[in-house]
Amino acid sequence: MKSLPYRRIGAIGYAALLLFNADAHAQSLETQAAQADQASINALRDELNQRIKELDAIKRKLADEEANFARLSRALEPGKLGTQRGTGGEDANGLPVGATAPNQGTATTGAQPAAAPAGNAQNAGSTAQQPAAAAPNQPVGEAPVADSRPPAVAPIFDQPGVLTPRGTLVVEPYFQFAYSSENQLSLVGYTIIPALLIGLINVSEVKTTTLTGGLAFRYGITNRLEFEVRVPYVYQTNDTVARQIFTGAAANSVISSSGNGIGDVEMTMRYQLNQGGPDKFYYVGWLRFKTATGKSPFDVVTDCVTTCVANTTGTGLPLRQPTGSGFLAVQPGLTWLFPTDPVVFFGNFSYLHSFGKGESLTLINGVQESLGHVQPGDIWGFNVGMGLALNEKASVSIGYDQSIVQPTSQNGQTVTGSVRTILGTLLIGYSYRISPKTTLNFSIGAGLTRDTPDLTLTLRVPMSF
Known part of the structure; x- marks a missing residue:
């Protein structure tokens, strides 16, 4: 238990x-x-x-x-x-496409834009x-x-809108062909401007061909300031179809003359006045000084024996064609550009003043006939155009250029037969960028008034260094 x-x-x-x-x-x-x-x-x-x-x-x-x-x-x-x-x-x-950047061993090949x-x-x-x-x-x-320069367009006027960058030298070979054919009611004597002669009244048909070739040098002092020197070489032919004066001739005769040599050298300073931008105006002020390095109408021998003002012997026409105006001139102006995608509007306003001086005609026998003080008329000019880029290399421009030439005076009096003259030209230009440093520019001008050359062809090839 x-x-x-x-x-x-x-x-x-x-x-x-x-x-x-x-x-x-x-x-x-x-x-x-x-x-x-x-x-x-x-x-x-x-x-x-x-x-x-x-x-x-x-x-x-x-x-x-x-x-x-x-x-x-x-x-x-x-x-x-x-x-x-x-x-x-x-x-x-x-940098331009294709150029080698600092500290970079290999340059980019091909002219490709910075952005697609x-x-x-x-x-x-x-x-x-x-x-x-x-x-x-x-x-x-x-x-x-930021690049504050105006946009580039195909140039059709004498004054470009895009300035040369600082430290860059642009060498521009150029060639121009101009042809005019007009009936003139003129004074037989010396030529101041086309369609204006001093001497006896005569009706004639004049055909003039002018070939101008030369070099333009532009250097960028700053990104907004550039200096240009233009050195032309001129070859000009003139054919005048007219009746012999005081001879009772029943048929027309042809009087031909030609001349060649260096033209009037020009120097221009341009300055960009503002910053500009898309849908904003760019303004470029410029001042051009034209020398008298070419052979003037008063330096060539005139077909007169004893006198040209009261001519009874000879034609009163020059035996050789001049290559310059014979007067110093200064021309201030303003260029404006307004970019608005996809086009660029542009234009110029200018005023040319020639400095008058005492002149005389050279006769066949070497005698100098004094004409007194001759003052060429001032010229007011303006033009307007539009540029359109076709692609990264090509562009086209169209524009209108007009000059208003005031009457010429002699010894303070308006020359008989000298009136205000209107010169109007319609221009079309093309531009193609061959390489980052070379561009081909070509323009065609058609005269719209009787006193304007009928046809003008201009070829420019600016090269940057």
């Missing part, structure tokens, strides 16, 4: 042991679960840190892309893009992917120097 308590005690101990083991096992399971949760948390934390690092890298790359995009947007600024139409464009460093056209997004994207390694001294996102 005593063993029963011991059995009860053993059962109780065994039960306690089972409870202890169960509790230990539960604690072990809890520990393992906690360890598993901690490992999972650590894994998630590691993965989160990795994602944060990747996000930071993406943010840095995005910042670089935004800087490249900003630089590309500035390169595509409408005003700067307008200056590159028909010129071949510039690269991201502001608006329709070529793929090329623009590839340009944006290029890092700033092409300009190692230029921090990412730094704005390049």
Whole structure:
């Protein structure tokens, strides 16, 4: 009977042991679960840190892309893009395409513009992917120097609108052909301007051909100031169909003469007055000085024996054609340009004043016949035109040029038969960029008034150095 308590005690101990083991096992399971949760948390934390690092890298790359995009947007600024139409464009460093940048070993080949056209997004994207390694001294996102020069257009007038960059020399060979045929009611004697002679009244038909070739040199003193020297060489022929005066001739006769030599050298200073921009006016003021280096109408021998003013012998016409006007002249003017995509409007206002002086005619026998003080009429001029870029290399322009020539005076009195003369010309010009430094310009002029040359052809080939 005593063993029963011991059995009860053993059962109780065994039960306690089972409870202890169960509790230990539960604690072990809890520990393992906690360890598993901690490992999972650590894994998630590691993965989160990795994602944060990747996000930071993406943010840095995005910042670089935004800087490249900003630089590309500035390169595509409408005003700067307008200056590159028909010129071949510039690269991201502001250099002509094809030129070698400082500290850069390989030059870009081909005349590709700095930015792709608006329709070529793929090329623009590839340009944006290029890092700033092409300009190692230029921090990412730094704005390049803005080009404040007016946009380039096909030149059709004598005064260009785009100035030469600082330190750049432009050598421009040029050639001009002009032909005119007109009936003249004139005074037989010496020529001041076409259709004006001093002497006896005569009706004649005059056909004049003028070939002018020469060189123009332009140098950029600053980006807004340039100096130009123009040296022409002139060859001119003149055929006059008229009746012999005081002879009672029943048929016309032809009197031909020609002359060649250096013309009047010109010097011009131009200055850009304002900054300008897209849909804003550019203004360029200029001052031209014309010398009298050419042979004047008073230096050539005239077909008169004893006198030309009251001529009874000879024709009164020059035996050789002059190559210059014989008078010094100064001409201030203002050129304006207004770029509005896709065209550029432009024009000039000018005033030419010639300095009168005492003149005399040279007769066949060498006698000098004094004419007194001769003052050529002043000339008011204006023109207007429009330029359109066809692509990155070619452009076309059309315009109208008009000059109002005032009467000529002799000894303070208006010369008999001298009246106000209107010269009007319609011009069409083409421009093609052969290389980043060479451009071919060609223009055609048609005379719209009787006193204007019937046809004018001009070829220019400016080359930059």
